Amino acid sequence: MSHRIERVNQLIRQEISELLQREIKDPRLSNFIAVTEVVTSPDLKYAKIFISFISNQQQKKEALDALTGASNFLRKEMAKKIRLRRIPELSFHWDDSIERGTHIIDLIDQVSSSD
Numbered sequence: 001m002s003h004r005i006e007r008v009n010q011l012i013r014q015e016i017s018e019l020l021q022r023e024i025k026d027p028r029l030s031n032f033i034a035v036t037e038v039v040t041s042p043d044l045k046y047a048k049i050f051i052s053f054i055s056n057q058q059q060k061k062e063a064l065d066a067l068t069g070a071s072n073f074l075r076k077e078m079a080k081k082i083r084l085r086r087i088p089e090l091s092f093h094w095d096d097s098i099e100r101g102t103h104i105i106d107l108i109d110q111v112s113s114s115d
Contacts, residue, residue: 002042008084009038012047015078016090023077028066030055036095040088047088050095060094067092 017035030053037050055063067074071090079087 005040005042005044008044009040009047011082012040012049012078012088013038015081016049016074019074019077023073024066024070026066026070028059028062030059030063033063036097044084044086044088047090049090049092051092052095052098064092064094 013035016038020029020033020035033051033053035049036052039048039050040046049067051063051067053063068091071092074090075087
């Protein structure tokens with residue numbers, strides 16, 4: 001990944017985080033929502049935004065629906081703050097790395113306790 005793409009990813013992550021904390025007042029979104037990663041396509045047309053917060057499956061689905069609905073608003077607000085020729089289309093995805101990490105730790109504990 002080029003250095004420019006990494007900088008754009010970091011900038012988008014920062015702006016989306018700030019917009020979610022300050023501008024979006026949707027009750028389906030937690031106050032403790034975190035943007036964990038942004039992956040932008042090489043042509044900067046698309047950005048996958050990975051989010052995480054403590055919730056159940058229903059809350060995850062509702063949060064992704066709320067973010068998908070707010071994606072055009074977020075793009076418009078980012079365009080005011082970020083100086084890019086084209087603001088990428090946003091798609092939101094659930095980051096399950098925390099759950100996977102917890103599952104792996106549980107498996108390691110099971111194996112070590114059986115010894």
